[in-house]
Amino acid sequence: MFAKGQTVIQLFEQLAPKHYAMPDDKIGLQLGSLQKEIQKVLVALDVTDEVVEEAIQLGANLIIAHHAIIFRPLAHLQTDTPAGRLYEKLIKNDIAVYIAHTNLDVAEGGVNDLMADMLGLSELTHLEDVHTEKLQKLVVFVPETHHQAVLDALFTAGAGWIGQYSHCSFNIPGTGTFLPQEGTHPYIGEAGKLERVQEVRVETIVTASVQRKAVQAMLKAHPYEEVAYDLYPMDLKGRVFGLGRVGKLPAAITLRELTQLAKQVFDVPAVRVVGDLARPIRKVAVLGGSGGRYMRHAMFAGADVLVTGDIDYHTAHDALAAGLTLIDVGHNVEKIMKRGVAEYLAKQLIKSDTQVIASAIDTEPFQFL
Structure with a gap:
């Protein structure tokens, strides 16, 4: 028996409840309906034309993605535009799209925990507390x-x-x-x-x-x-959830060695680095996506390095002057959520016939020459 769409999302939201999300974040069901049986779920970082084609070929009728396909209110829906053609293809093939963004970043077992685990970090704390249960x-x-x-x-x-x-x-x-x-x-x-x-x-x-x-x-x-x-x-505070993670490596390694480790475990062809490559690193801050504005949070937490994406030129100079090293692994590093979410959801749906598949499409927009 296939699981209903609402059931699939209820199970997923046990991992990443909507109330974990930052204000005004574009999350939840963005297109289609959950009032149907779900044969296959495709977990993707981005919903591109190639990802939609993949869903069609696999027979998936629900996509759970990290990045929204609708960022602002639509003034029109013209199917001769790239976005309009994408929406049309999804609707014609009865594929629903559900978005989990910062709620999946904050969640225990979400993007930032996956990053920390892959680097072997322990004694984890949050880079910034954002929600108290x-x-x-x-x-x-x-x-x-x-x-x-x-x-x-x-x-x-x-x-x-x-x-x-x-x-x-x-x-x-x-x-x-x-x-x-x-x-x-x-x-x-x-x-x-x-x-x-x-x-x-x-x-x-x-x-x-x-x-x-x-x-x-x-x-x-x-x-x-x-x-x-x-x-x-009750006045008693519950668990605290936050963005990013700060933790310790098993032993100190150089910035150069950590850079090579990051390239390997995150499967990225190149990274940008700020700082002395011979500097010993023990305490590491990680944040999926664009984390430049959390540089000072990392410094306050006592981190030797911040591993994140989309570092701009001026932030890099500020970090260099402040003595904080940076590893820019790119925004696309969040692709690790595909495997993590697919494995979690497959376990939750083990008693149903609904299959969960991690997208094989690489949505990195940059080429590295």
Whole structure:
């Protein structure tokens, strides 16, 4: 059985929720419909004419890409323009396009974590914190007979995390009372008779991203016709998510050696480097895409080098003067998201017939001579 488009995206957004994205970022469904079965998903960095042809040949009817195909409101849709022809081809072949940009950069396991992993960095921190997960306390009253079943459902749904501790809860036994009215079908007792039941007050933590899922799981596991539960906002901060990563290499190497490593693991033919090639490097900052404006963030984090793309001339001079080395691996380095997202989504869809394929098309616009 093929997965519905909405199901595919719901599973993907467990990795990169929309609320991780930077303000005004062009993400989400940009073309087509998710109200259909998805035979194949093609994961791409850019949606070019060659990528669309690849999707057609493969029989893919959903493309998940990193870079948007619609950047600003359309004043018209003329099919004799390059963009118009692209949209027309997608529509005629019933291919939907979903974009995950900065939310995939911020996500744990997203673009920047992939970059850090490929360089072998450890003790990771963020280059810039951009999102703190909101926490709520979920309180529910459960009959003793179903106490463990409700707890298990909540924890399986992702509730109960405080920092790196899972299955966190507090449980208080007590007596619950209720009087079922006419027309009710109580699990315990009968209509018109006051009941006293040995119950447990369960308290646990839910994040904004799992709140709906946790509540639905709790309600499904709970035996009562009407479930008494509350959600309270909390001052306690949840996990912090951010752009870029800063980490340490296993051992210090020279800037020249790190440059060669970056070319190899990121599969790029050439890089631009700012700094003394003999300088020892231990602490590395990485940021996919255009990261020039994060130079000072890297310096503040104590990084020896910033590995990113699209460094402009004046930023390079500023870094040189400030003593920060730079490795410009190009914007196209973000192509590593194709493999990472495809592997993640394939695991999530393993019980369906929907296939996930990483695009084989190289969308690097530059040639290196």
